[in-house]
Amino acid sequence: MPRDPRYDILFEPVRIGPVTAPNRFYQTPHATGFGWQRPQSGAALRGVKAEGGWGVVCTEYCSIHPSSDDSPHAFLTLWDDHDIAPLALTAEAIHAHGSLAGIELWHGGAHASNRMTRVPGIAPMTQPALYHLPATARAMDLSDIRAFRGWQRDAARRARQAGFDIVYVYAGHDYLPFQFLSRRTNQRADAYGGSLENRVRLLREMIEDTKDAVGDTCAVAVRLAVDELHGPEGITSEGEGREIIAMLAELPDLWDVNVAGALGNDSRSARFSAEGFQEENVAFVKSLTSKPVVSVGRFTSPDRMVSQIRRGVQDFIGAARPSIADPFLPAKIREGREDEIRECIGCNICRAANNEGVGLRCTQNPTMGEEWRRGWHPERIAVHPRRERALVIGGGPAGLEAALTLGRRGLEVALAEASDRFGGRLLREATLPGLQTWLRVRDWRLHMLGKLENVDLYPASPMTAADVTGFGADHVVLATGSHWRRDGVGVYAIRPLDLPEALTPDDVFAGTPIAGPVVIYDDEHYFMGGALAEKLAVAGHEVHYVTTAALVSSWTVMTNEQDFLQARLIEAGVKLHPLKALISHDSGIATLACVYTGRTEPLPCATLILATGRLPDSALADELSSAGIAASRIGDCLAPSSIADAVHSAHRFARLLGEPDLPPRREMPPERSP
Ligand code: ADP
Numbered sequence: 001m002p003r004d005p006r007y008d009i010l011f012e013p014v015r016i017g018p019v020t021a022p023n024r025f026y027q028t029p030h031a032t033g034f035g036w037q038r039p040q041s042g043a044a045l046r047g048v049k050a051e052g053g054w055g056v057v058c059t060e061y062c063s064i065h066p067s068s069d070d071s072p073h074a075f076l077t078l079w080d081d082h083d084i085a086p087l088a089l090t091a092e093a094i095h096a097h098g099s100l101a102g103i104e105l106w107h108g109g110a111h112a113s114n115r116m117t118r119v120p121g122i123a124p125m126t127q128p129a130l131y132h133l134p135a136t137a138r139a140m141d142l143s144d145i146r147a148f149r150g151w152q153r154d155a156a157r158r159a160r161q162a163g164f165d166i167v168y169v170y171a172g173h174d175y176l177p178f179q180f181l182s183r184r185t186n187q188r189a190d191a192y193g194g195s196l197e198n199r200v201r202l203l204r205e206m207i208e209d210t211k212d213a214v215g216d217t218c219a220v221a222v223r224l225a226v227d228e229l230h231g232p233e234g235i236t237s238e239g240e241g242r243e244i245i246a247m248l249a250e251l252p253d254l255w256d257v258n259v260a261g262a263l264g265n266d267s268r269s270a271r272f273s274a275e276g277f278q279e280e281n282v283a284f285v286k287s288l289t290s291k292p293v294v295s296v297g298r299f300t301s302p303d304r305m306v307s308q309i310r311r312g313v314q315d316f317i318g319a320a321r322p323s324i325a326d327p328f329l330p331a332k333i334r335e336g337r338e339d340e341i342r343e344c345i346g347c348n349i350c351r352a353a354n355n356e357g358v359g360l361r362c363t364q365n366p367t368m369g370e371e372w373r374r375g376w377h378p379e380r381i382a383v384h385p386r387r388e389r390a391l392v393i394g395g396g397p398a399g400l401e402a403a404l405t406l407g408r409r410g411l412e413v414a415l416a417e418a419s420d421r422f423g424g425r426l427l428r429e430a431t432l433p434g435l436q437t438w439l440r441v442r443d444w445r446l447h448m449l450g451k452l453e454n455v456d457l458y459p460a461s462p463m464t465a466a467d468v469t470g471f472g473a474d475h476v477v478l479a480t481g482s483h484w485r486r487d488g489v490g491v492y493a494i495r496p497l498d499l500p501e502a503l504t505p506d507d508v509f510a511g512t513p514i515a516g517p518v519v520i521y522d523d524e525h526y527f528m529g530g531a532l533a534e535k536l537a538v539a540g541h542e543v544h545y546v547t548t549a550a551l552v553s554s555w556t557v558m559t560n561e562q563d564f565l566q567a568r569l570i571e572a573g574v575k576l577h578p579l580k581a582l583i584s585h586d587s588g589i590a591t592l593a594c595v596y597t598g599r600t601e602p603l604p605c606a607t608l609i610l611a612t613g614r615l616p617d618s619a620l621a622d623e624l625s626s627a628g629i630a631a632s633r634i635g636d637c638l639a640p641s642s643i644a645d646a647v648h649s650a651h652r653f654a655r656l657l658g659e660p661d662l663p664p665r666r667e668m669p670p671e672r673s674p
């Protein structure tokens with residue numbers, strides 16, 4: 001298909017100081033979980049982005065000195081010349097596809113934990129180290145500031161030697177240069193504190209130093225949080241954020257702007273932000289500078305991208321998550337295949353990977369993070385040597401992904417789903433507040449399946465063992481999903497409880513009547529308990545949320561959603577009972593026990609809902625096994641987990657069919673690499 005001419009504007013080259021981006025697609029810096037330890041994994045990941053058409057591809061944060069060490073999280077380093085060769089792998093992988101390579105030089109200041117290096121942290125003023133309690137970041141004196149400027153210069157020079165085209169001065173996300181900018185974190189009395197002019201001094205010097213170091217051949221970009229969302233006591237886009245841009249307007253070659261304060265603010269999940277949500281805070285920047293501006297906003301719609309450019313909001317389409325969910329997003333628009341864009345669902349599983357200290361992963365894109373270690377490519381897959389027949393049973397995320405991937409490999413595929421609608425758990429979960437975008441997991445797969453002539457879809461087809469035998473497939477794949485358990489077994493309570501009147505989330509979705517007061521018992525700790533509490537409170541019920549954890553939906557700390565979520569439940573009037581285990585439920589009373597002391601308390605409860613864990617739907621698997629029919633289980637019917645894990649499990653099965661199941665490659669000294 002030829003490209004829609006409406007989108008031509010997205011493919012115009014844009015000059016950034018001494019370099020030129022081939023188009024307006026700009027992959028802003030984002031974490032990969034690979035860092036300096038896994039340079040080949042990082043290079044392969046960025047290379048695939050460039051191959052997919054992103055005109056600029058940036059690295060994650062790259063520490064300029066051992067006093068900025070974010071261990072155990074993965075980060076890059078440019079501490080000495082040994083860092084140049086591994087980073088050059090990334091620059092080369094990006095250049096191989098004609099894109100520009102950007103590198104985000106970083107110093108975390110009081111945010112750096114320095115757990116690995118054990119170097120005392122530094123900050124504009126003496127303050128508790130934010131991730132390394134009970135340590136203290138010491139106040140930088142003028143000689144520290146001089147040394148710091150030298151580290152930035154040296155790192156910039158090394159970045160150029162490694163082949164990068166765009167070098168960042170990173171004044172966002174509460175890191176060191178930003179700590180100097182904000183009154184909240186800078187109460188110095190010298191030339192670097194007090195007036196805004198003084199607080200901006202270090203940033204101005206860093207831009208000048210970086211330009212001196214590399215500015216004749218590399219562009220110098222500034223990443224600035226123009227609003228730290230702390231109201232008038234901090235930087236705001238109506239106040240000092242605007243003044244900073246005005247003061248430094250023409251100094252850098254590019255402005256990469258966002259709302260920040262904490263990291264979670266500019267990568268809010270879909271539950272807490274819509275596409276383009278930062279526009280009202282960042283749109284003013286272009287009116288104050290002639291330099292190109294980039295910002296992010298989970299952009300997946302080409303029309304919205306064009307609108308951003310035409311309305312003068314920004315010059316590039318900045319993206320982290322959309323480029324993770326679909327590294328080939330630009331190529332698809334370029335080739336008139338925009339209907340094939342695999343849209344980010346805004347679930348923030350990608351953020352969780354970095355927070356958990358593991359390689360990048362994505363709900364929509366199972367190949368993300370697997371480019372080097374498993375050799376998976378998002379758009380290419382080996383055709384299966386024989387045109388065998390596969391029967392996939394269950395049309396949730398796992399079944400849809402398996403059918404699609406087996407179909408792409410050229411097998412004859414039948415996908416049978418009991419319900420008259422495909423989607424499985426997504427159909428229920430997308431009815432929870434803010435989770436409608438999760439249906440994109442189904443929609444993209446169904447759309448792509450519709451293009452494959454070798455795949456037949458059979459909705460409203462509950463399969464029995466006899467049906468399976470009658471079908472006579474070469475491969476039987478079970479993706480029959482899971483259900484919520486009724487026995488209260490969860491992370492805390494390992495022994496079943498006797499709770500005959502309890503409901504599960506499945507009952508709530510099925511429309512079982514609910515009377516108040518409602519008690520939701522969350523011993524699973526991801527989204528379900530908290531989201532149900534919100535839904536029922538908004539519907540007017542008196543809702544008590546009980547959890548064995550200290551926080552609401554405590555695992556969502558990993559997806560950077562937890563603080564937003566807890567605030568939302570408080571605002572919705574949900575009564576929170578943290579650190580309590582459910583002991584019994586009888587005659588309208590739930591008995592709770594403190595997880596520390598065991599002291600019990602009664603809680604009136606007309607409806608008890610248990611979100612404690614799920615069990616595989618394995619009836620068909622058991623029947624087939626008794627009948628001696630071989631079948632492979634994937635997704636939740638193998639081991640209930642996140643949608644991301646179900647999709648990955650299905651993809652892995654389909655990719656490996658007929659292939660040896662080798663352990664993933666690990667980055668080892670060259671002479672030992674397999
Ligand atoms: P996953 O996340 O692993 O994809 P889901 O629970 O989302 O799991 O989806 C499982 C799907 O399997 C559901 O849509 C369910 O209706 C379907 N299913 C379960 N048992 C059968 C069966 N015997 N025949 C056909 N479909 C089934």
Ligand code: SF4
Nearest residue numbers: 344345347348350362
């Ligand atoms: Fe988007 Fe979720 Fe993938 Fe992150 S994990 S890129 S939020 S779909």
